[in-house]
Amino acid sequence: MVRRVWREDFRIIGYYTGLVTIGVGLLMLVPMMTSLVFREWASALDFAISVALTLLVGYVLALASRTRSTPGLTHAMVIAAGSWLVAMVLSGVPYMLSGHMKSFLDACFDTMSGFTTTGMFLLQDLDHIAEGLNMWRHLLTYVGGQGIVVLALTFLIGSTGGAFKIMVGEGKEEKLEPNVRHIAVLIWRISLIYLSVGTVVLGLIAMANGIKPHLAFFHGAYIFMSAWSTGGFAPYSQNMLYYHSSAMDIASMVFFILGSFNFALHYAVWSGNRREILRNVEIVSFMITVLTTFSLVCLALMQRGVYPNAVALFRRGFFQLVSGHTTTGQSNIYARTFVREWGPLGMLATTIAMAIGASAASTGGGFKGLRMGIIVKGIATDIRKLLSPERAVVTGHYHHLHDNILSDGVVKSAAVIVVLYVLIYAVGAIVGMAYGYPMADALFESVSAGSNTGLSCGVTQAGMPTLLKIVYMLEMWMGRLEFLSVFTLFGFIATSLRSMKLRKVAV
Numbered sequence: 439m440v441r442r443v444w445r446e447d448f449r450i451i452g453y454y455t456g457l458v459t460i461g462v463g464l465l466m467l468v469p470m471m472t473s474l475v476f477r478e479w480a481s482a483l484d485f486a487i488s489v490a491l492t493l494l495v496g497y498v499l500a501l502a503s504r505t506r507s508t509p510g511l512t513h514a515m516v517i518a519a520g521s522w523l524v525a526m527v528l529s530g531v532p533y534m535l536s537g538h539m540k541s542f543l544d545a546c547f548d549t550m551s552g553f554t555t556t557g558m559f560l561l562q563d564l565d566h567i568a569e570g571l572n573m574w575r576h577l578l579t580y581v582g583g584q585g586i587v588v589l590a591l592t593f594l595i596g597s598t599g600g601a602f603k604i605m606v607g608e609g610k611e612e613k614l615e616p617n618v619r620h621i622a623v624l625i626w627r628i629s630l631i632y633l634s635v636g637t638v639v640l641g642l643i644a645m646a647n648g649i650k651p652h653l654a655f656f657h658g659a660y661i662f663m664s665a666w667s668t669g670g671f672a673p674y675s676q677n678m679l680y681y682h683s684s685a686m687d688i689a690s691m692v693f694f695i696l697g698s699f700n701f702a703l704h705y706a707v708w709s710g711n712r713r714e715i716l717r718n719v720e721i722v723s724f725m726i727t728v729l730t731t732f733s734l735v736c737l738a739l740m741q742r743g744v745y746p747n748a749v750a751l752f753r754r755g756f757f758q759l760v761s762g763h764t765t766t767g768q769s770n771i772y773a774r775t776f777v778r779e780w781g782p783l784g785m786l787a788t789t790i791a792m793a794i795g796a797s798a799a800s801t802g803g804g805f806k807g808l809r810m811g812i813i814v815k816g817i818a819t820d821i822r823k824l825l826s827p828e829r830a831v832v833t834g835h836y837h838h839l840h841d842n843i844l845s846d847g848v849v850k851s852a853a854v855i856v857v858l859y860v861l862i863y864a865v866g867a868i869v870g871m872a873y874g875y876p877m878a879d880a881l882f883e884s885v886s887a888g889s890n891t892g893l894s895c896g897v898t899q900a901g902m903p904t905l906l907k908i909v910y911m912l913e914m915w916m917g918r919l920e921f922l923s924v925f926t927l928f929g930f931i932a933t934s935l936r937s938m939k940l941r942k943v944a945v
Contacts, residue, residue, distance in 0.1 A: 444937075449505040450513045451520065456499030458521040462528060463492030468577055469532070472656075473570030481568035484535035492528045515926035519919055526550045529578060536571050538562045540900050543907060550911045552578030554918035555801055557670020557767035557892025558910065560900045564675045569656065572673050576660045579669025582918075583697065583801030584629055628704050629666065636662030636693050643685045661686070665693040668802040670767025670892035678757075678770040687757050687770055698724075698764035698796035700808075702839055719811035719836045720797045727794050727810065728763055734787035735759050735780075744779045758893075763791035765802040767892025777895045782878060785895070789882050792891045793863065803890030803917050805859055809852040812836060816849035858921050862888045862913050869909045870897065888913035 470485035509517065529552070530545035539545040544560040551558045552575060559575075561567070641658030645651055657673055664671045674680040678687060696704075703721070706714040715721055735755050745751040754771055761768050769776070777785065795804010819834030826832050834844030842848075866884025871877055875897055883897040887910040898910070916924045 446505065446507055447513065449503040450507050450509050451516050452499050452503030453505050454509060454513075454517045455521050455524060456496050456501075456503060458517070459496030459499060459524055459528065460493060461496075462525045463489055463496055465577065465581060466492060466529075466532070466574070469570040469574035472573040473568060476569045478568040478570055481532075481536065481570040484532045485570060485574070487535065488528070488531040491531060495524075495528060512926060512930065515923040516930045519915075519923040519927040522550075522553060522915060522919065525553060529553070529574075532571065532574060533561070536567065538564075538567055538571070543904065544900060547907050547911055548575070549578060550914050551892065552669065552671065553582035554890050554914040555579050555583045555667045555669040555765070555803070555892075556887060556890045556914045556918075557664070558887065558894060558898045558914075559671070560898070560907070562900060572660060573656075575671050576663040576669070576673075579667040579671055580629075580633075580663035583667030583669060584625055624705065625701055628701065628708070632666055632693070632696065633659070633662060636666060636689075639689055640686065640693075643683060643689060644681070647681055647683050647686070661690055662693055664768060665690045665766060666697040666801065668694055668697050668764050668766040668796060668800075668890075670761075670769075672768065678768050679772070684753060687753060690768060691757055691760060694761065694764050694766040694768065698766070698800050698802040700797040700799045702799060703797070706839060714839065717837045719815070719838050720807035723807035723811040723814075724763070724797070727791065727807070728760060731763065731787045731791040732756060732759050735784050738781055738784035738787065739779075741783075742779065742781055759788055759791055762788045762886075762891055762893055763794065763796075765792060765795045765804050765889050765891040767886070769893060773894050773896045776893075777879065785878055785882055788893070789885050792885050792889045792893065793859070795889050795891075803888075805856050805889075808838060809856055811838075812844065812849055812852040813856065815844055816852075819844055855920060859888060859917065862916060866909050866913050869906055873903050873906060884910075884913065888917040890914060890918050 466485055466489045470482055470489060473479075473482035473485060526546050526549045529549040530539075530542060533539050533545035533548055534542050538561050539548070540560070540562065548559050548561055550556075557579070561575075637655060637658045639658070640661050641655035644654035644657045644661075649657055660671070660673050661678075663669065670677075672678060672680065678690065681687075700718075700720060703714060703718060732755070735758075736751065739745060739751055739755055745754060757768075757770055758776070760766075771779075780788070793804060794810055795806055796802020798806040798808040815834050815836050819832060822834075823830075823832045836842055836844055863881070863885045866887060867877070867881040870880030870884060875883075879895050879897055882893075882895050885891070886893050887898075897906075
């Protein structure tokens, strides 16, 4: 039986959503200050208006819904899913005010893409936007990778009894520390340390490639935030091709591989448990699937004679494939060149890599290596059971931070999520084909959106059908939050409407 929805439920959801919204408003101060530093007065005004509007909405929600009640699991899921929608809409305001968007839907598409670390964009004339807006684009992916709820937990919400539940609703369910605020602070500490190192390294490479010093370190920060968050944005429309630098490609690839790993794995290694890298089922799964899909890419590229030597093949092929597998979406190949030169096999291998994706509780998307490892081990265990005597007790195990028993429930949960991902990939592909796009292109673009990768074969552009934009936005949102919190939000809305009808009947 589904419980009825009461006024206190709305107060709890409104209060915590308001706090998350305030966090987004405060975050907008960073691009506003960037615009002031570069004397971009129009852009600074755009962000000043956006900050005021976002803080107003956040404070009104929080004050009107003030409550001391602790969120339950249902509240937490609704807050996590709903906060992303509110943040998407309000974060689109500076985009729209910039004059670089054709419609507010396009602005929301780009902010959803940023927060979900997808990296697709519809923004017009990217090469000539203000530095403040460029900062905002990359900051969205950086904060989205860590989680906007994690941001609010760190600075605004604190260690309430329901805080960890909200964090789980956003897909961060590794309990690194007993105190939930400590978990949030730890995630940000790891990310900020890497940000400092990454900005310096990439900034120096940018300087060595002729970019002016005052811009080089901004570029370093942008590329790092994009790589670490597996977000895929870049300051220019050519993406990584703009730099024509092997060093920039390699450094960025190191950071996006690190960003695709589980935060708990980073914590384990930082705590001295370096053997975890070799034993963890996600890392083993990642290595196997990378080698398998890259072998297919090499076969495709060698058959077609795309690159003149092994070095060129590795620089373009391995970067593109691993960028897809980690769901980063940075690219050193033009979209249409990719389709034309890589052919069906190369595109298929990249599509499979994107679908599998990164690690659980990381900045990446896709099925996740943990689920793939669990499903494969589950199949192997079932085969062992069939080959063993009837009375034999056969149990499977997997190592993820510690040794775990492979129960039927764990395998079933992993399989259900994978099926849901396959379903949204298929829906997006069918809608794309209905609009006349070739099957390979439609499937590639749908998987890229649903796995939060952002690589494009040319389908995603401002002129594409409105329905397809909406479908991709839903794929990004559901894929990033891994379905449960989104389904809970839909269920909560349906239950609320039903409760309202029952009250009217009672009156």
